[in-house]
Amino acid sequence: MSDFEIRTLTDAEHRAASDLFRETVHFRPADDAEWERAARAYQPGGTLGAFDPELVGTARSFDAELTVPGGARLPMAGVTSVGVRADRTRRGVMRALLTGQLEGFAERGVVFANLLASEASIYGRFGYGLATRSRTYSVDRHRARLRPEVPVGGEVELLDLDRAVEVLPAVYERLPHRPGMMTRPEVLWRFYENQARRHEQPTKALVHHGPDGPDGFATYRVEGLHAHPWTKQLEVGHLFTGSAAAFAGLWRFLLGVDLVDRVVAEERPLDEPIELLLADHRRSSVDRIADEHWIRLVDVPRALAGREYGHAAPVVLEVVDPLLPGNGGAYRITPEGAERTDEPAALRLDVTTLAMVYLGTWRPSALADAGRIEVRDPAAAVAADVLFGTRVASWSGTYF
Numbered sequence: 001m002s003d004f005e006i007r008t009l010t011d012a013e014h015r016a017a018s019d020l021f022r023e024t025v026h027f028r029p030a031d032d033a034e035w036e037r038a039a040r041a042y043q044p045g046g047t048l049g050a051f052d053p054e055l056v057g058t059a060r061s062f063d064a065e066l067t068v069p070g071g072a073r074l075p076m077a078g079v080t081s082v083g084v085r086a087d088r089t090r091r092g093v094m095r096a097l098l099t100g101q102l103e104g105f106a107e108r109g110v111v112f113a114n115l116l117a118s119e120a121s122i123y124g125r126f127g128y129g130l131a132t133r134s135r136t137y138s139v140d141r142h143r144a145r146l147r148p149e150v151p152v153g154g155e156v157e158l159l160d161l162d163r164a165v166e167v168l169p170a171v172y173e174r175l176p177h178r179p180g181m182m183t184r185p186e187v188l189w190r191f192y193e194n195q196a197r198r199h200e201q202p203t204k205a206l207v208h209h210g211p212d213g214p215d216g217f218a219t220y221r222v223e224g225l226h227a228h229p230w231t232k233q234l235e236v237g238h239l240f241t242g243s244a245a246a247f248a249g250l251w252r253f254l255l256g257v258d259l260v261d262r263v264v265a266e267e268r269p270l271d272e273p274i275e276l277l278l279a280d281h282r283r284s285s286v287d288r289i290a291d292e293h294w295i296r297l298v299d300v301p302r303a304l305a306g307r308e309y310g311h312a313a314p315v316v317l318e319v320v321d322p323l324l325p326g327n328g329g330a331y332r333i334t335p336e337g338a339e340r341t342d343e344p345a346a347l348r349l350d351v352t353t354l355a356m357v358y359l360g361t362w363r364p365s366a367l368a369d370a371g372r373i374e375v376r377d378p379a380a381a382v383a384a385d386v387l388f389g390t391r392v393a394s395w396s397g398t399y400f
């Protein structure tokens with residue numbers, strides 16, 4: 001452990017943090033015009049720096065709310081832009097940044113920290129567990145036909161980027177959330193705008209209008225314009241819908257865009273029913289299943305009390321959390337809720353594994369079979385599968 005200093009950066013230091021982070025992920029620094037936009041994606045007071053004596057590491061965060069099973073929205077911090085200068089790695093700089101960040105979150109009542117990991121082997125040691133997954137799928141536009149009973153949907157309005165920037169935040173606000181979805185603060189929308197403006201191809205947006213107003217939207221770009229004729233690919237970035245008609249209506253539009261061979265929907269929920277819309281389900285194919293959000297339960301008692309549970313016999317869990325030991329101890333989980341208990345535990349797991357279970361993405365009995373949960377009563381693992389299970393697959397859909 002070195003004696004570097006960790007402190008919150010001032011707004012004037014954000015650009016140096018951005019340059020440093022971009023260097024760690026092998027990007028060139030933002031030029032002045034890019035930085036003017038990118039600066040708006042930095043929440044004031046949300047970025048830590050490590051100094052030794054100059055800036056050698058950084059980690060950024062912003063505030064939002066996470067939707068948990070049952071629909072409650074609890075305070076979360078999105079963690080991003082973690083980077084350490086290549087000549088200072090493996091000396092504990094990231095550890096100091098991430099533990100300092102978690103202690104700060106705990107002090108100000110943040111319940112969850114969420115991140116998207118550059119490498120899967122980094123964050124488990126800090127209590128982050130893989131909590132949502134996604135699948136990327138493609139549809140062969142020329143051969144795909146919608147089944148006749150698929151809803152027609154409402155009117156779909158096409159927006160350019162300037163208009164999308166104005167309209168989409170309010171549409172997103174209106175839409176229902178799956179577990180794992182999050183509110184999107186202004187800094188995130190600024191981040192998306194910045195990414196879209198930097199891209200060579202124009203970003204388009206679609207808004208679906210249902211009987212009660214906007215009830216879904218999608219964004220897309222068409223790539224492959226320089227390839228030999230007619231191999232263009234329409235790539236769907238964001239896609240959120242509040243009704244089956246909006247989902248069908250937006251897909252009807254996307255499959256009707258001219259001069260496109262393939263429509264690729266990036267990082268969608270595992271249970272999104274695209275196959276059910278198609279007359280021949282083999283016209284869609286899964287390109288990959290990948291990690292999505294990693295979550296860290298910063299306040300385990302609040303997190304466990306905040307979600308709803310399935311109907312099964314009560315289970316007592318013992319949670320182990322060396323970094324935030326106040327979270328440790330036994331919790332009784334029942335269909336009515338969760339609270340601390342002195343009863344003996346039937347299952348024992350660390351806080352990283354609890355994060356994998358919390359949104360219902362991984363079954364406790366599968367984690368037990370893999371040796372990640374210590375089982376003192378085998379019936380408890382089966383009951384925990386039902387208690388922690390969710391009706392729909394948890395998914396965020398928000399990249400940062």
Ligand SMILES: CC(=O)SCCNC(=O)CCNC(=O)[C@H](O)C(C)(C)COP(=O)(O)OP(=O)(O)OC[C@H]1O[C@@H](n2cnc3c(N)ncnc32)[C@H](O)[C@@H]1OP(=O)(O)O
Nearest residue numbers: 024080081082083084089090091092093094095115118121
């Ligand atoms: C949420 C996001 O922002 S994702 C983006 C993450 N950033 C990047 O990938 C940029 C490129 N990489 C880097 O900048 C750095 O290598 C970092 C930030 C990943 C790690 O920073 P370091 O200061 O080297 O990490 P630090 O020395 O504190 O290591 C802490 C622990 O993590 C481990 N670790 C660090 N980097 C990695 C890695 N890439 N893969 C696996 N383990 C790692 C260390 O071995 C150490 O393990 P220990 O708990 O057994 O002691």
